[in-house]
Amino acid sequence: xxxxxxxxxxxRVVIVGGGFGGLETxxxxxxxxxxxxxxxxxxxxxxxxLLYQVATASLATSEIAWPIRSILARKKDVTTMLxxxxxxxxxxxxxxxxxxxRVPYDTLVLATGATHAYFGxxxxxxxxxxxxxxxDATTLRRRILSAFERAEMSHDPAERASLMTFVVIGAGPTGxxxxxxxxxxxxxxxxxxxxxxDTREARIILLEAGQQVLSGFAKNLSHYAKTSLEGLGVExxxxxxxxxxxxxxxxxxxxxxxxxxxxxxxxxxxxPAADWMQADADRAGxxxxxxxxxxxxxxxxxxIGDTVNVAGxxxxxxxxxAPAAKQQGQYVARTIKKRLRGQDxxxxxxxxxxxxxxxxxxxxxxxxxxxxxxxxxxxWIWGVAHIFFLIEMRARVLxxxxxxxxxxxxxxxxRLITQSESSADRKDAPDGRL
Amino acid sequence: xxxxxxxxxxxRVVIVGGGFGGLETxxxxxxxxxxxxxxxxxxxxxxxxLLYQVATASLATSEIAWPIRSILARKKDVTTMLxxxxxxxxxxxxxxxxxxxRVPYDTLVLATGATHAYFGxxxxxxxxxxxxxxxDATTLRRRILSAFERAEMSHDPAERASLMTFVVIGAGPTGxxxxxxxxxxxxxxxxxxxxxxDTREARIILLEAGQQVLSGFAKNLSHYAKTSLEGLGVExxxxxxxxxxxxxxxxxxxxxxxxxxxxxxxxxxxxPAADWMQADADRAGxxxxxxxxxxxxxxxxxxIGDTVNVAGxxxxxxxxxAPAAKQQGQYVARTIKKRLRGQDxxxxxxxxxxxxxxxxxxxxxxxxxxxxxxxxxxxWIWGVAHIFFLIEMRARVLxxxxxxxxxxxxxxxxRLITQSESSADRKDAPDGRL
Numbered sequence: 071x072x073x074x075x076x077x078x079x080x081x082r083v084v085i086v087g088g089g090f091g092g093l094e095t096x097x098x099x100x101x102x103x104x105x106x107x108x109x110x111x112x113x114x115x116x117x118x119x120l121l122y123q124v125a126t127a128s129l130a131t132s133e134i135a136w137p138i139r140s141i142l143a144r145k146k147d148v149t150t151m152l153x154x155x156x157x158x159x160x161x162x163x164x165x166x167x168x169x170x171x172r173v174p175y176d177t178l179v180l181a182t183g184a185t186h187a188y189f190g191x192x193x194x195x196x197x198x199x200x201x202x203x204x205x206d207a208t209t210l211r212r213r214i215l216s217a218f219e220r221a222e223m224s225h226d227p228a229e230r231a232s233l234m235t236f237v238v239i240g241a242g243p244t245g246x247x248x249x250x251x252x253x254x255x256x257x258x259x260x261x262x263x264x265x266x267x268d269t270r271e272a273r274i275i276l277l278e279a280g281q282q283v284l285s286g287f288a289k290n291l292s293h294y295a296k297t298s299l300e301g302l303g304v305e306x307x308x309x310x311x312x313x314x315x316x317x318x319x320x321x322x323x324x325x326x327x328x329x330x331x332x333x334x335x336x337x338x339x340x341x342p343a344a345d346w347m348q349a350d351a352d353r354a355g356x357x358x359x360x361x362x363x364x365x366x367x368x369x370x371x372x373x374i375g376d377t378v379n380v381a382g383x384x385x386x387x388x389x390x391x392a393p394a395a396k397q398q399g400q401y402v403a404r405t406i407k408k409r410l411r412g413q414d415x416x417x418x419x420x421x422x423x424x425x426x427x428x429x430x431x432x433x434x435x436x437x438x439x440x441x442x443x444x445x446x447x448x449x450w451i452w453g454v455a456h457i458f459f460l461i462e463m464r465a466r467v468l469x470x471x472x473x474x475x476x477x478x479x480x481x482x483x484x485r486l487i488t489q490s491e492s493s494a495d496r497k498d499a500p501d502g503r504l
Numbered sequence: 505x506x507x508x509x510x511x512x513x514x515x516r517v518v519i520v521g522g523g524f525g526g527l528e529t530x531x532x533x534x535x536x537x538x539x540x541x542x543x544x545x546x547x548x549x550x551x552x553x554l555l556y557q558v559a560t561a562s563l564a565t566s567e568i569a570w571p572i573r574s575i576l577a578r579k580k581d582v583t584t585m586l587x588x589x590x591x592x593x594x595x596x597x598x599x600x601x602x603x604x605x606r607v608p609y610d611t612l613v614l615a616t617g618a619t620h621a622y623f624g625x626x627x628x629x630x631x632x633x634x635x636x637x638x639x640d641a642t643t644l645r646r647r648i649l650s651a652f653e654r655a656e657m658s659h660d661p662a663e664r665a666s667l668m669t670f671v672v673i674g675a676g677p678t679g680x681x682x683x684x685x686x687x688x689x690x691x692x693x694x695x696x697x698x699x700x701x702d703t704r705e706a707r708i709i710l711l712e713a714g715q716q717v718l719s720g721f722a723k724n725l726s727h728y729a730k731t732s733l734e735g736l737g738v739e740x741x742x743x744x745x746x747x748x749x750x751x752x753x754x755x756x757x758x759x760x761x762x763x764x765x766x767x768x769x770x771x772x773x774x775x776p777a778a779d780w781m782q783a784d785a786d787r788a789g790x791x792x793x794x795x796x797x798x799x800x801x802x803x804x805x806x807x808i809g810d811t812v813n814v815a816g817x818x819x820x821x822x823x824x825x826a827p828a829a830k831q832q833g834q835y836v837a838r839t840i841k842k843r844l845r846g847q848d849x850x851x852x853x854x855x856x857x858x859x860x861x862x863x864x865x866x867x868x869x870x871x872x873x874x875x876x877x878x879x880x881x882x883x884w885i886w887g888v889a890h891i892f893f894l895i896e897m898r899a900r901v902l903x904x905x906x907x908x909x910x911x912x913x914x915x916x917x918x919r920l921i922t923q924s925e926s927s928a929d930r931k932d933a934p935d936g937r938l
Contacts, residue, residue: 113649113650113653113919114919130565130567131565132565133564137649137697137919140697140919142697143697144696150656150697150699152650152653152654152656152657169657215571216547216586222585222586223585223586223603262577262578263571263573263574263576263577263584265583485548485570485571
């Protein structure tokens with residue numbers, strides 16, 4: 071396997087982003103005699119598909135996030151760099167970091183992901199946090215748990231009602247998973263611990279502007295998901311867009327909902343990679359790439375994952391999911407190696423392996439090609455698939471133990487309400503970001 | 505066991521603080537027909553003896569902290585309240601909360617613990633954080649890990665040296681444990697993950713104003729601890745006090761040490777419980793109590809744990825350790841029940857079961873009465889004792905798995921550098937504290 075072809079020595083590949091796409095590129099390039107660097111503004115890779123379980127107190131942060139340099143420890147030809155990229159000097163072939171450093175490349179791979187977007191209403195952000203980072207997840211966890219704590223202490227019925235109302239905006243996979251697990255938290259985990267409130271009376275409202283939940287799935291599965299959510303106690307409201315969000319609640323159509331906890335799972339926006347390269351992008355900021363996943367006019371610059379808009383089979387865009395990012399990472403690594411050997415390269419072809427979504431405890435929906443599955447069997451497949459794809463064996467063991475615990479004894483392990491940092495952050499900002 | 509003697513019904517016991525002392529009081533009072541409340545400003549109990557393992561990335565926060573109301577879920581006569589106490593109205597027999605609420609009591613138990621103190625130099629706090637809370641631990645973790653990350657990126661030898669120097673002030677159990685584990689982190693865990701720096705060159709300096717490390721232990725054990733630390737790569741400097749701490753380093757005696765990471769493990773200060781009761785306190789703010797652990801002139805107010813100064817065998821003060829707090833909690837619960845039955849009560853007598861301290865990997869010292877132990881056998885006893893005393897079975901399993909992992913494969917599981925909270929904290933402050 072290990073091809074240390076010396077003709078490649080000195081060829082510098084810089085990968086920006088330690089998500090699924092970036093790591094897959096690095097792993098598949100390692101051992102080819104290249105100088106590989108991975109730059110990320112955080113020291114950890116996040117297993118995004120399970121981030122909602124941190125927000126809802128089922129998993130601890132360290133169970134779904136691991137240091138990038140630890141994941142890459144055995145890849146001796148890969149250097150991990152903690153730094154925030156602010157731009158690319160394509161003429162000089164250098165990546166610019168916030169601390170003033172310039173990192174030279176021969177080939178550049180942009181795998182910089184996406185963040186949530188408020189469709190021009192950034193003033194909604196403090197009232198309705200989204201879920202992309204570990205800090206987002208602990209913020210949501212603190213807000214959800216604190217709402218129950220404050221309801222327990224409150225003597226004002228209106229305040230208590232507002233504290234016991236949880237609104238999730240957007241019924242994609244993240245919104246559905248969050249609404250389902252908050253419903254379970256209130257119905258199964260918390261009731262026996264509170265003395266003054268009945269946490270089962272909490273309202274969990276899932277708002278979706280479109281006409282169905284999980285619109286990426288077949289209609290009958292989407293319908294099943296909606297019915298399952300309602301069975302868990304979630305109120306699903308379809309077909310009307312949110313028009314206002316403020317400190318006291320949400321306005322959707324003509325209705326006003328007073329609520330303390332609002333979660334944004336509605337929109338995503340790509341990273342600024344397109345801006346760095348002055349490349350064409352779609353409405354969500356995703357950079358448009360060639361069929362070789364390179365930027366127009368920059369054959370030495372690849373872009374992959376959630377920051378990219380590329381057509382898949384039937385002309386539909388490749389979805390922003392982990393398996394798609396990994397396929398692109400593998401493709402880019404293969405293509406770089408072929409080029410350096412002077413071989414022909416083929417266009418990227420996405421192979422959709424299937425879609426999965428969890429709908430609360432012991433239920434999920436799965437769509438593999440023409441095979442559809444729903445209910446507890448789908449949930450087991452969902453669980454096994456996720457554990458299998460977790461990067462580190464250790465996390466697999468711990469998450470397995472944890473799930474066993476949660477589902478047999480109905481307890482949740484990570485119900486910490488942590489505060490903001492206690493001390494000044496003077497020294498913690500190499501790039502102003504740490 | 506369950507004595508629901510109706511003559512006690514309606515007697516309200518309010519316990520302030522969900523640490524070892526407070527929880528032990530609540531558990532031992534439960535089932536006696538009383539109305540019991542536990543008030544804490546945090547939603548979680550912390551297993552303090554292992555907090556340094558969070559700071560040094562061996563354990564995750566949720567492995568040593570659990571929601572108080574989860575611990576007390578089955579005690580149906582105990583109500584958990586999240587709130588910050590600001591004072592006590594002893595005449596009206598009410599506890600005052602920051603949100604304006606007043607909680608009436610018939611018997612009050614103050615178990616409010618201690619925090620770190622800078623001996624009048626509070627300006628040192630931002631440069632040299634201490635270790636008392638979960639947030640303190642994640643702050644230290646971020647600083648320690650970020651220092652290595654920044655050293656890897658630095659091209660300036662002086663900056664790199666300063667980043668690779670870690671100063672721990674105070675050689676009590678916390679300081680010794682922190683210095684030992686940072687040494688191991690740099691010598692065993694990190695070297696294979698960095699490409700530009702050799703993390704084994706990191707200097708770990710333990711400063712102690714007194715003449716020995718772990719002064720609570722016998723001289724030969726203390727000497728063994730010092731030698732062991734030096735074997736791990738820690739520079740131990742005794743007999744000189746720190747005179748200055750600033751953003752760039754530490755001054756100790758005539759020596760100036762340039763360093764980016766400074767950890768304070770030198771001084772503690774009791775909670776303001778003495779102020780609330782206008783009671784006499786010692787220099788560290790610990791309230792002076794009667795031999796029944798009540799406050800002078802207030803037989804209905806008990807105080808226990810780290811916030812108290814009470815004499816043990818031989819006139820030496822009872823140490824601020826978990827077993828002492830638990831004994832006091834058990835004593836107070838027994839005394840309250842006896843009083844309500846009209847029985848005689850006896851003074852509190854502390855029984856010292858022994859002292860333990862870990863000195864890095866696979867070494868510890870133990871002193872039980874006249875039995876002394878050191879080395880790996882002591883470490884195993886230390887580990888078993890700590891796992892045994894952890895409150896939740898789940899944590900026991902997870903910590904056992906984790907330690908196995910760390911010590912067989914030399915990896916650390918919780919090496920996350922987390923940022924400050926991402927969103928505004930508008931809604932997260934029931935008492936201005938959450």
